[in-house]
Amino acid sequence: MLRVSTQLGGIGWVVQPAFIDAALVTQLVQDMSRHELAGAFRDAAVGVGSTRSLHPTIRGDRICWLSMASSPSERHMLALFERLRVHLNESLMLGLHDLECHYAIYDEGKRYARHVDRSAQGAERVVSVVLYLNAEWVAGDGGELRMSTPAGEIVVEPRAGTLVSFLSDRFPHEVLVSQATRRSVTGWFRRRPTFPVS
Numbered sequence: 001m002l003r004v005s006t007q008l009g010g011i012g013w014v015v016q017p018a019f020i021d022a023a024l025v026t027q028l029v030q031d032m033s034r035h036e037l038a039g040a041f042r043d044a045a046v047g048v049g050s051t052r053s054l055h056p057t058i059r060g061d062r063i064c065w066l067s068m069a070s071s072p073s074e075r076h077m078l079a080l081f082e083r084l085r086v087h088l089n090e091s092l093m094l095g096l097h098d099l100e101c102h103y104a105i106y107d108e109g110k111r112y113a114r115h116v117d118r119s120a121q122g123a124e125r126v127v128s129v130v131l132y133l134n135a136e137w138v139a140g141d142g143g144e145l146r147m148s149t150p151a152g153e154i155v156v157e158p159r160a161g162t163l164v165s166f167l168s169d170r171f172p173h174e175v176l177v178s179q180a181t182r183r184s185v186t187g188w189f190r191r192r193p194t195f196p197v198s
């Protein structure tokens with residue numbers, strides 16, 4: 001855990017290859033399938049407010065918001081994220097208040113073009129986290145996360161169990177075209193919203 005806060009507080013991003021184990025990955029994929037069968041996934045939109053709309057060539061994933069755990073495995077995953085939130089607050093004084101997160105599925109041929117997670121209107125998103133659930137991923141399946149950093153580009157393979165965390169306002173990033181079904185959980189640790197004082 002110490003490496004996580006040191007690296008996040010230093011260069012602003014960190015990759016943890018085994019944030020969750022294979023058994024939890026399997027259970028979460030089953031949970032996702034259950035939500036999918038229940039019709040809980042929606043095409044993801046881009047933009048905020050009145051400009052929010054669907055642009056499948058820019059962003060092609062389908063998402064299902066995870067507001068509450070609906071299974072022991074989701075509870076377990078959210079507890080791990082909660083532990084990370086408390087750790088980041090204790091070590092970096094980030095004042096993270098909660099986590100908003102969703103499942104995401106990129107079907108074959110889908111991608112998410114280069115963007116930054118935190119818009120001027122959404123200043124409460126502080127740390128982005130992406131947890132990958134692709135047990136069968138092999139090179140050639142695509143769907144890598146490519147992120148621009150001052151030290152150059154980093155590429156993260158979306159392998160099962162890997163967690164990538166980064167400061168939400170810093171790094172332009174994209175999801176390369178996926179050649180296979182790509183599953184993940186994406187979340188944002190948030191600060192309490194602040195309102196301008198007039």
Ligand code: OGA
Pocket residue numbers: 112117130144145173174175184186
């Ligand atoms: C996002 C995003 C990255 C990924 O959903 O905003 O950038 O690797 N996801 O899934």
Ligand code: MN
Pocket residue numbers: 115116117173
């Ligand atoms: Mn993003």
